[in-house]
Amino acid sequence: MPKDWKVAAFVLHIGCAHGAPAPAAIDGAPSARYEVTIFDNFDGAKVHACFEGFTLSHLSPMDGDAARSMGRAWSDHGALNVSAGRIELPTPTSAACVSYETRFANEVFRTRDSRAVVVSQGEWLWRPEPFPSDLDASVSIALPSGARASLPWAHDGAVYSPGEDAFYRNGYNVFGIFSEERFTVGGTSVTVARLKPRPTDAVVRQWLTRAVGTVASVGSEFPTKRLHFVVVPVDGMDRPVAFGMVRRGGGVSVLLIPSSTAGVHELEADWVTVHELSHLWLPRLYRQDRWFTEGIATYLQEVLRARCGLQSGAVSWNRIRDGLERGRRSGTGRILTSESRDMNRTGAYYRVYWAGTAFALEADLRLRRESGGKMTLLRALDLAQPRLASPRGLVHAEEVLTVLDEVSGSDFLVELGARYASSAHFPSTRLLDDPASKRTRREIMKLEPDRCAPSAESSR
Ligand SMILES: [Zn+2]
Structure with missing residues (x-):
């Protein structure tokens, strides 16, 4: 056993509890140390990365888009060959340092004054290959004077500890x-990077606290312990929130584009944030199963807003009714998975x-009735959470439905899902008006404010 093993193990323990950086590598363990310097105008990065304890043959970009950002690469021995964004080492080696420069070719957003940029780590974090499953990785980030970085990874100051999925998925x-x-909401610590002065900190905090509490009300707590928001306000919009998207590369980060002039109640009542956060009750699903994940999130955005008093139950039902009508009128005639x-x-x-929302409604009505x-x-989503949290890769709707059947004691969800998935016809919406379901429908949209307000406190 290495002499410093106990120290390393102790530091690791502290690291888990407080989000401190990964400890120095235990002798022989695969490690990667990235020193990243962000350029003055935030349009690229110079990276110096040292690898030890495993056989390295090349460095890979996250995907084809990221590959376009690669500039040049070199080691102490001279220039390295770069092909389709991939940095080739002359021969596989067990210890090497590599430098490279990227220019962000796929910026998500840049402020008009170029004082801040939103990118994925795919633009600057090249993955060692073959990738060791037990890689101990750290990233230190040097920034231009006065600038800061905000990422969804555990960190201590400017040293971050990206997990494996940070190398494979965008954030x-x-x-x-x-x-x-x-700040914290219930048991979830929230970090918000806000790119413009309005909406103000106070407004953003109230809006996001309410959204996290609303989505947490599905169960006893929010499905993730850490949440990173990137709030990019835009001027001159007629909707409170124009866009939202969740990414999970190394931790959950949520991009939100609100109107800079929206008031706090408008932001709270808007569906986008509740919808995006609702996705976190499910793992990432395959592309052909998006009817299921989008249907659950769309259903929850309406049910939860009624439950938590962000809109009335009548409005939620009307929105579902209108949505189902729109769904019926659109599409290409393919089966739902296609x-x-x-x-x-x-x-x-x-x-x-x-169509996915129709599935969620039918599933909910039948679970309640039976x-x-x-x-x-x-x-059922809450009970399933321990079994659905953080799988390593994409999962199928059928796997999720199997778990939901098991935890709910039902025996119809897998079959019902398969029926929806393979149908080229828009589902029947008779359940919206079926007299036999009237009381259950009222129950679904019942106002339950006590479930919706976890305590919010500053941890600044
Ligand atoms: Zn969605």
């Missing part, structure tokens, strides 16, 4: 001059989202 990173705020797979190309979003009101879709 949202912010570099530049912007404000960052931290519509889901091709959605970005065909634009059949309404069809996919609202259990005499004891089981609901929301309760």
